Amino acid sequence: xxxLLIRRLLLVIPILFGVSVLxxxxxxxxxxxxxRIIAGIGAAPEDVEVIRKEFNLDAPxxxxxxxxxxxxxxxxxKSINTQDAVIKEIIPRFVNTFQLSLFSIxxxxxxxxxxxxxxxxxxxxxxxNLVMGFSLFGISMPIFWLGILLMLVFSLYLNIxxxxxxxxxxxxxxxxxxxxxxxxxxxxxxxxxxxLQVLNQDYxxxxxxxxxxxxxxxxxxxxxxxxxxxxxxxxxxxxYMLGGAVLxxxxxxxxxxxxxxxxxxxxxxxxxxxxxxxLIAVVFVLVNLGVDLLYAVLDPRIRRR
Amino acid sequence: MRKNKMATLGAxxxxxxxxxxxxxPIISPYDPNAQDLYNSLEGPSLKHxxxxxLYGRDILSRVIWGARISLSISFTAVLLSGMxxxxxxxxxxxxxxxxxxxxxxxxxxxxxxxxxxxxxxIVAILxxxxxxxxxxxxxxxxxxxxxxxxxxxxxEKNNEYVDAARLMGENDISILFRYILPNCISPIIVQGxxxxxxxxLVISGLGFLGLGIQPPTPEWGTDLSVARTxxxxxxxxxxxxxxxxxxxxxxxxxxxDGLNDALNPRLKDR
Numbered sequence: 001x002x003x004l005l006i007r008r009l010l011l012v013i014p015i016l017f018g019v020s021v022l023x024x025x026x027x028x029x030x031x032x033x034x035x036r037i038i039a040g041i042g043a044a045p046e047d048v049e050v051i052r053k054e055f056n057l058d059a060p061x062x063x064x065x066x067x068x069x070x071x072x073x074x075x076x077x078k079s080i081n082t083q084d085a086v087i088k089e090i091i092p093r094f095v096n097t098f099q100l101s102l103f104s105i106x107x108x109x110x111x112x113x114x115x116x117x118x119x120x121x122x123x124x125x126x127x128x129n130l131v132m133g134f135s136l137f138g139i140s141m142p143i144f145w146l147g148i149l150l151m152l153v154f155s156l157y158l159n160i161x162x163x164x165x166x167x168x169x170x171x172x173x174x175x176x177x178x179x180x181x182x183x184x185x186x187x188x189x190x191x192x193x194x195x196l197q198v199l200n201q202d203y204x205x206x207x208x209x210x211x212x213x214x215x216x217x218x219x220x221x222x223x224x225x226x227x228x229x230x231x232x233x234x235x236x237x238x239x240y241m242l243g244g245a246v247l248x249x250x251x252x253x254x255x256x257x258x259x260x261x262x263x264x265x266x267x268x269x270x271x272x273x274x275x276x277x278x279l280i281a282v283v284f285v286l287v288n289l290g291v292d293l294l295y296a297v298l299d300p301r302i303r304r305r
Numbered sequence: 306m307r308k309n310k311m312a313t314l315g316a317x318x319x320x321x322x323x324x325x326x327x328x329x330p331i332i333s334p335y336d337p338n339a340q341d342l343y344n345s346l347e348g349p350s351l352k353h354x355x356x357x358x359l360y361g362r363d364i365l366s367r368v369i370w371g372a373r374i375s376l377s378i379s380f381t382a383v384l385l386s387g388m389x390x391x392x393x394x395x396x397x398x399x400x401x402x403x404x405x406x407x408x409x410x411x412x413x414x415x416x417x418x419x420x421x422x423x424x425x426x427i428v429a430i431l432x433x434x435x436x437x438x439x440x441x442x443x444x445x446x447x448x449x450x451x452x453x454x455x456x457x458x459x460x461e462k463n464n465e466y467v468d469a470a471r472l473m474g475e476n477d478i479s480i481l482f483r484y485i486l487p488n489c490i491s492p493i494i495v496q497g498x499x500x501x502x503x504x505x506l507v508i509s510g511l512g513f514l515g516l517g518i519q520p521p522t523p524e525w526g527t528d529l530s531v532a533r534t535x536x537x538x539x540x541x542x543x544x545x546x547x548x549x550x551x552x553x554x555x556x557x558x559x560x561x562d563g564l565n566d567a568l569n570p571r572l573k574d575r
Contacts, residue, residue: 144526243422244421277429
């Protein structure tokens with residue numbers, strides 16, 4: 001276990017480094033002079049020079065990279081729009097995205113796992129077909145369209161839930177469901193597949209042949225093993241939500257980090273874009289690492305490899 | 306049987322949408338950009354079955370033209386990333402070692418940007434526009450193609466037919482592209498179909514965020530982002546472009562799912 005932990009950590013470090021370099025290079029990959037890009041079209045040459053100085057754009061790239069990373073932590077990296085430290089801008093927005101994703105993954109795992117089990121147990125019946133049909137719907141649904149439809153029904157026609165913004169618990173329901181539908185579908189498919197595999201194994205047949213009630217066998221013996229790969233999928237989905245939340249945030253005006261990144265692209269506020277993208281990517285990598293390790297904890301067979 | 310029906314349905318949808326896209330100039334009842342400000346925001350009627358938008362443009366015509374835009378962009382991008390990804394993945398898988406490490410670590414990095422975020426980052430660099438969108442989508446799909454190809458090549462390369470080819474004096478490139486790759490093609494085709502679905506979702510997603518195809522070009526996602534503002538007075542604006550995305554994506558997913566079962570008979574029982 002310890003070896004696995006060290007091996008995975010060693011693998012993650014170069015990826016984190018690469019991701020940070022990529023986010024840093026964002027500004028430098030744009031064709032043209034970075035100072036002029038930040039200053040905007042038609043900026044006076046003096047302004048361009050001021051920006052060149054302020055962002056240290058004449059220094060060698062590695063110096064700029066180091067000051068980008070240190071600036072992120074000590075607050076020297078500032079938003080062009082608000083002049084606040086970038087880290088202070090992105091953290092509260094990230095917390096909002098995290099909240100939304102957490103709510104979403106919670107709801108979608110409960111729904112996905114429940115329906116996945118039902119579909120597996122009732123395999124090849126109309127219930128199974130219905131669940132699998134719905135899951136294909138869920139995967140094909142454009143997130144923002146689903147959001148618009150939910151908003152139409154629940155906010156504009158029925159008027160029972162707020163159409164957007166952030167506030168009490170009612171505000172998180174619609175965006176939470178919108179963000180979670182695709183994941184619920186994927187989790188349901190995974191649960192079904194994994195459950196079917198376990199149900200075919202000898203130890204389940206043995207348990208059933210001893211006369212234990214089917215429900216008890218499913219819950220006590222099958223589920224425990226069937227859920228191991230599902231945990232991985234749930235974890236991965238949670239990571240994807242952090243990046244995919246931007247569409248949901250846009251539909252419902254949820255003040256998350258994705259929305260901030262997109263707004264900052266329009267405002268050419270590149271430090272915020274770079275830092276925001278970096279933060280989401282780093283968390284995504286760490287979530288995946290966590291999932292990997294959790295998998296090893298849950299499944300002893302992995303540990304020995 | 307059920308799966309076969311779904312695959313047939315998927316194929317039918319895909320073919321129908323492709324035909325609609327190709328024939329857009331002929332079958333579209335109006336010019337998608339023709340304005341009629343007197344009838345702004347009017348709901349569905351006999352004259353305009355899907356209603357009209359803020360500028361009085363016929364939504365049915367815009368949805369039809371939208372198919373052309375979405376399909377042409379996604380197809381170009383999937384084709385490009387498929388060719389590049391297959392090549393890189395095949396090389397990584399066949400030669401292994403340091404080449405494999407370098408190629409795959411770069412793709413790992415690209416995959417560290419979850420979901421649509423990588424596409425957003427690329428558009429942030431390049432700016433919105435059709436060509437940039439194609440480039441962003443190509444890079445976005447590249448790692449998936451490379452991974453699938455690499456995996457299949459690795460599992461194929463130790464077969465006896467490869468040794469036989471080598472004994473006959475074939476060189477590496479010829480063995481890889483003439484003998485191994487043809488045997489790896491089925492998972493790649495499935496992946497390509499599924500990537501079409503994802504690409505269409507990303508195109509419309511970026512359009513919805515204002516980072517994709519720019520107005521007045523008729524694009525489903527871009528049109529939906531305008532619709533969001535007028536949902537209260539003109540809900541029809543928010544329905545039809547979304548329905549078009551949904552049906553198209555579903556078509557590709559059904560088709561890909563069915564193809565997967567047809568090409569991998571071993572999976573059928575799952």
